[in-house]
Amino acid sequence: MSREEITGVLIRKLGSWTSGEELAASFGISRAAVWKHVQSLRAEGYEIEASRRGYRLSYLPDLLSEDLVKAGLNTKFVGRTVISHPSLESTNAEAKKIAPTAENGTVLLAEVQTTGRGRMERAWHSPKGGVWMSVILKPKIPPALAFRVNSAASVAVARALEGLYGLGVGIKWPNDLMVGEKKVCGILTEIGAEMDSLEYAVVGIGINANLDLDSFPEDWKATSISGELGRKVSRAKLVQRVLEEMERACEEISASFDRVMGEWSARSATLGRRVKIITRSGEFEGRAEALEADGALLVRRDDGIGERVLAGDCVHLRPAEE
Secondary structure, X not given: OOHHHHHHHHHHOOOOOEOHHHHHHHHOOOHHHHHHHHHHHHHHOOOEEEEOOEEEEOOOOOOOOHHHHHOOOOOOXXXXXXXXXXXXXXXXXXXXXXXXXXXXXXXXXXXXXXXXXXXXXXXXXXXXXXXXXXXXXXXXXXXXXXXXXXXXXXXXXXXXXXXXXXXXXXXXXXXXXXEOOEEEEEEEXXXXXXXXXXXXXXXXXXXXXXXXXXXXXXXXXXXXXXXXXXXXXXXXXXXXHHHHHHHHHHHHHHHOXXXXXXXXXXXXXXXXXXXXXXXXXXXXXXXXXXXXXXXXXXXXXXXXXXXXXXXXXXXXXXXXXX
């Protein structure tokens, strides 16, 4: 008998009373042990009523807990193991520690990241109210195709946000999701590989879910789901949908990746517009023309030369219609 099993019963019977005697008998424990588990859940933020009729979970709290994420999750392997933390320095850093031995599809969640980071080691604002998670994936592909994981993750999150909330989501090369001209999600994929095999890919996903827009520096040009909708959303349901879409996209990495790439291009907020590309060797401006088969962005420089960009920052200068 575990605390998680009691949580599962309370979630399934949301709004209804369940007697302590029934719980104790069902799981072969004492009523005192049931009470201890209930107290533990209350300490985590679950509001559980108690009376002579037993216990009742009156509503689902907005927590990124293993119990809430796994309750009703419809996946075969992504998210079958969920590890949640009140706080981590970085979910990606923690995931990379356990990735070699973790099972495929393991998910790490944190209510807060104290040193969250994005590409180029930039700080990532990660307060309570967002979705900060990393998914450990082990696709059977060579390291040269690892970029497919990042592309598939971008498409998966875009599908989730569109399907749940009806938001129009664009993908900004290489790994940001945009609503209009504002960033709502960032993705950072890091890999462990040998010469000829991909050992693992850790996909870090940061979604501005229930964050106050005033909490962002103005120059970040960021938005949040709650800010766009005018209401808060269930982060657990958001995580569930993202994981379900991640599994679907993962299955397409090998079987039908052309579909993922086609959808990436169709959702692109970058193609067709004027951009500035910043790499470690310098920067230049031009027009983003195409996403190539290996994930490179083809940019037509102002001097007329076509340049393939495999890694770097992309700054949007003007919308495509201008």
